[in-house]
Amino acid sequence: MLPGLTVVERNQIVPLLFEKNGLIISTDGRALGRAGPGDTIRVMNIGSRTTVSATIGNDGVAYVQR
Numbered sequence: 001m002l003p004g005l006t007v008v009e010r011n012q013i014v015p016l017l018f019e020k021n022g023l024i025i026s027t028d029g030r031a032l033g034r035a036g037p038g039d040t041i042r043v044m045n046i047g048s049r050t051t052v053s054a055t056i057g058n059d060g061v062a063y064v065q066r
Helices: none
Strands: 013-020 023-031 040-045 051-056 062-064
Touching: 013 040, 013 051
Parallel strands: 013 062
Antiparallel strands: 013 023, 023 040, 040 051, 051 062
């Protein structure tokens, strides 16, 4: 990651993706912090209002940690 590179701002709506053993679940989430690629932040699932830890990809997608 380049220092200072931000792809996700706090409160931004981001794609939230969980993938395991061929199962893919995708929904919208709200970033609870500012982050760049490779950073891990808390993201709130908008549908269930639960928070999860997710790693931000270069594409701005929040990938749920397994």
